[in-house]
Amino acid sequence: MKILLAVHLLLICTGSRIFDFSWLPAVLQQPDIYYLSLTGGHPYSFFSPDIPPQYLVSAVITDSSGAMTQLEMNSSSNAAGLRIVAAIQLLCDNEDYKTLGEIVSRYYRQLYPGSRTIAVTISRYLPPACCAATRAPTALELYKKEYAYE
């Protein structure tokens, strides 16, 4: 049992992918994806080495009466919001804006079942230069699409 736990900790170390473990046997260099999924293994590099690029995702929802509502995706909205933020980061990092646009439109369609169209805009968020808030943040538009529902 002690040996198994030692190997487990070694796999957790190699799974972090931060150090060079090329001197180890191949089977230990990169833990199996199944092993990491079952044990909660993770690269553990939260918000590092740098803060990843940030994205603004907003939607303009038009209901059947023509009334428009503008919303911005924020993790503090609810638990589902926090999960969609994780998807935003992953898909934007892979530049898969089309899939993300569809996901965001489906998300708001569920929250606003009476919506007729949902226009989704995905932008790269550029914060003010560090470390004085003398310049307002800006956003660089990456993707825009309107989704229509019957």
Added chain:
Amino acid sequence: MSKVGHIFSANNGGRQWLRTLRISAGVLLVARTLSEWGSHTLLYSSHGFIPSDIAVFSQLPFIPSLQGLYGYIQPYLRESLFLQAYFGMTLIAAMMLVAGYYTRIAAIMSWALTVITLNSSHLTSYGFDAILTMMLFYCVIFAVGSAGISETEDNLSHVYLKTLQFHVCIIYFVNAVSKITGPAWHDGSGLWDMVHQPQFTSWITPFMVRLLSVPHVAAPAGMLVIILELLFPFLIWIRPVQRQILSAIILLHLIIAAVMGLWLFALAMILLDISAFGVIFRPD
């Protein structure tokens, strides 16, 4: 005993820490399940916001998924009812784990249901899910219950504790080394960018932005985070400072939670720290 050596001794913490780990993991699973209650259809069903083909694409084929399980009973049950039953079962297993009722079965059920949920939603998972799965995994392989413990398992208690403690140290050390390798945490821009993330804001964020705008604050604050995470895996073993370093790291998680609104993730990290190193707060 030496100032460093006492924590390596075979009998620190007794079995109390296993109870802390079990209750912590159960509480986290209850918190996650309840916080998402009402959103399960939105998050996990074929009518949810993740299209089925994308959800299936990111799944590991040899681990069950919610979509796969529902496929077996689709003719007999509506998907929303299936999800309610599934997460109701998760809630019961988590509460059994907290209460210490049929602990081994509760631990296996909680872990298995969490792994299935995670495999169904890789696209929307984040650090909290990894920490929860890790704690539940340890609940399964460690004898976290009090009934029917064999002498061998009882003797292994201190090995289990060291495994958990080293795992926590690896997390902080890896995170610190990763921060050192990039420039952002040296010049303060890491912290600056962190409080400017449009998706992670709270009522305290504007105050932090103003604070970091003061000249010569952001860079030292960023370095302080690196130093704390880097020193934690070493200082936590040294008796005169271990309570202070544990308190400091818990404070860091509380600040992250308040500034970014990541309360569940912060709760997971704090409970993990307390499960692994809470024994140091025991009176000698």
